[in-house]
Amino acid sequence: MSGPSDPLAAHTQPARRPRGRPPRIDHERVITAALELLDDVGLDALTMRRLASALDVQVGTLYGYFVTKRALLSAMAESMLTGCAEPLAPNLEWADQVVELSRRMRRALLRFRDGARVYAGIHAAGPNTLSFSNMFIGVMCASGMRVDDATRATFTIIRFIIGHALEEQAVAHASDDDLAADLDAVRTAVDSGDYPNLSHIAPLISGTDFNIYFEFGVRMLVRGLGDLSSART
Amino acid sequence: MSGPSDPLAAHTQPARRPRGRPPRIDHERVITAALELLDDVGLDALTMRRLASALDVQVGTLYGYFVTKRALLSAMAESMLTGCAEPLAPNLEWADQVVELSRRMRRALLRFRDGARVYAGIHAAGPNTLSFSNMFIGVMCASGMRVDDATRATFTIIRFIIGHALEEQAVAHASDDDLAADLDAVRTAVDSGDYPNLSHIAPLISGTDFNIYFEFGVRMLVRGLGDLSSART
DNA sequence: ACCTGAACACCGTTCAAGT
DNA sequence: ACCTGAACACCGTTCAAGT
Numbered sequence: 001m002s003g004p005s006d007p008l009a010a011h012t013q014p015a016r017r018p019r020g021r022p023p024r025i026d027h028e029r030v031i032t033a034a035l036e037l038l039d040d041v042g043l044d045a046l047t048m049r050r051l052a053s054a055l056d057v058q059v060g061t062l063y064g065y066f067v068t069k070r071a072l073l074s075a076m077a078e079s080m081l082t083g084c085a086e087p088l089a090p091n092l093e094w095a096d097q098v099v100e101l102s103r104r105m106r107r108a109l110l111r112f113r114d115g116a117r118v119y120a121g122i123h124a125a126g127p128n129t130l131s132f133s134n135m136f137i138g139v140m141c142a143s144g145m146r147v148d149d150a151t152r153a154t155f156t157i158i159r160f161i162i163g164h165a166l167e168e169q170a171v172a173h174a175s176d177d178d179l180a181a182d183l184d185a186v187r188t189a190v191d192s193g194d195y196p197n198l199s200h201i202a203p204l205i206s207g208t209d210f211n212i213y214f215e216f217g218v219r220m221l222v223r224g225l226g227d228l229s230s231a232r233t
Numbered sequence: 234m235s236g237p238s239d240p241l242a243a244h245t246q247p248a249r250r251p252r253g254r255p256p257r258i259d260h261e262r263v264i265t266a267a268l269e270l271l272d273d274v275g276l277d278a279l280t281m282r283r284l285a286s287a288l289d290v291q292v293g294t295l296y297g298y299f300v301t302k303r304a305l306l307s308a309m310a311e312s313m314l315t316g317c318a319e320p321l322a323p324n325l326e327w328a329d330q331v332v333e334l335s336r337r338m339r340r341a342l343l344r345f346r347d348g349a350r351v352y353a354g355i356h357a358a359g360p361n362t363l364s365f366s367n368m369f370i371g372v373m374c375a376s377g378m379r380v381d382d383a384t385r386a387t388f389t390i391i392r393f394i395i396g397h398a399l400e401e402q403a404v405a406h407a408s409d410d411d412l413a414a415d416l417d418a419v420r421t422a423v424d425s426g427d428y429p430n431l432s433h434i435a436p437l438i439s440g441t442d443f444n445i446y447f448e449f450g451v452r453m454l455v456r457g458l459g460d461l462s463s464a465r466t
Numbered sequence: 467a468c469c470t471g472a473a474c475a476c477c478g479t480t481c482a483a484g485t
Numbered sequence: 486a487c488c489t490g491a492a493c494a495c496c497g498t499t500c501a502a503g504t
Contacts, residue, residue, distance in 0.1 A: 048498085063498070137430035138429075156450035163399075219457075294488055481490100482489105485487090
């Protein structure tokens with residue numbers, strides 16, 4: 001649509017004269033294919049070779065787009081948070097805004113298999129992560145918190161979300177044997193009488209109600225925010 | 234000290250007649266060496282081959298003690314929580330008991346390089362993890378909480394601790410180049426004016442005060458517990 | 467300018483054979 | 486009973502050479 005003299009296009013794609021062979025893949029396509037492959041086979045089986053063959057390219061080619069596998073994973077992590085900083089519904093109280101943002105991030109991490117592991121392993125600092133954090137902190141500031149408290153509170157919640165999603169996905173993709181072994185270990189431990197307080201731990205191992213656990217945790221965290229904000233709800 | 238007819242020794246080591254060659258290594262020695270190696274080189278460089286050579290053994294030998302590398306990592310994770318369930322000082326209020334237990338787990342995860350990553354990657358269900366969880370839940374129950382609420386609250390806190398330690402160790406062992414690049418990305422982002430609420434985020438990237446962040450988070454979580462316990466402090 | 471093909475220095479895991 | 490030595494099927498990364 002935009003001709004070669006379009007100043008905006010020239011700005012976003014500086015000095016891009018298509019001399020030589022046009023590229024068969026680009027940054028975006030690699031990331032998309034990598035996330036698709038991740039969802040199919042999991043992080044442990046996500047290899048550069050498999051990704052290359054999914055893109056119909058030789059392995060070495062990928063290193064023209066990402067200097068290292070880590071860099072690719074970092075880009076994948078950033079991409080996962082796409083859309084998390086969309087505007088919130090206008091009529092929400094601040095506590096509900098915090099809950100909504102938390103749910104968004106959890107959903108984003110759960111969207112792809114091992115998403116939480118990918119995100120946790122990387123120090124993402126791209127626009128998606130930054131604008132999400134910025135929005136989260138902003139919601140808290142609007143409730144009357146100081147910026148530094150809002151920052152700490154935000155990262156407390158984000159770390160809980162990551163920790164929770166990590167556990168959730170570990171259970172989701174554990175082999176049936178591993179799961180049965182774990183359940184058995186816990187059951188015999190409880191039956192031994194040495195751990196009287198673990199009676200309610202079984203659903204945690206079998207992963208039946210992670211949604212409830214997550215909502216409980218977020219609500220607990222929001223409650224802990226109370227004293228810091230002047231606008232109590 | 235205990236002779237061959239000692240009934241207790243016979244119970245802990247059933248049918249152990251030292252015929253054939255005595256073993257040069259055992260479960261415990263492998264775990265200790267693996268944790269030492271982990272601390273030296275980090276999780277990515279912790280290979281079965283390197284571990285074998287640290288123990289002066291061939292690689293294949295290790296598979297006589299741990300069926301898979303995962304099993305070894307699981308045993309390492311369990312071992313890391315040794316001592317976390319020691320009795321608490323008798324004069325602590327319940328909220329301080331929660332804080333003390335949280336600090337213990339954090340310290341345990343931080344003791345070895347990439348400890349949090351090892352622990353997070355595994356679904357540990359050994360005696361250390363179980364008795365620690367049991368104790369944590371027990372402390373909350375003593376404050377008047379119901380067991381199911383205490384269980385959910387405990388795992389909310391534990392998942393925060395893991396998420397926090399994960400981040401902390403990622404920063405601790407990041408290369409100077411990566412750290413500088415991250416800091417630069419955040420700084421230019423803040424300077425652009427698009428992220429007005431990220432002004433207090435720099436110490437989080439450079440990792441100057443993780444202790445303060447951790448204490449903030451735990452206190453926030455304890456505050457969130459308030460309504461669930463009948464014994465407010 | 468972009469991609470191929472081949473190589474380098476590794477991995478986890480298995481297993482016959484030795485002692 | 487325990488360990489060795491060698492192999493199998495992979496890895497991430499690099500780089501000359503082709504088009």
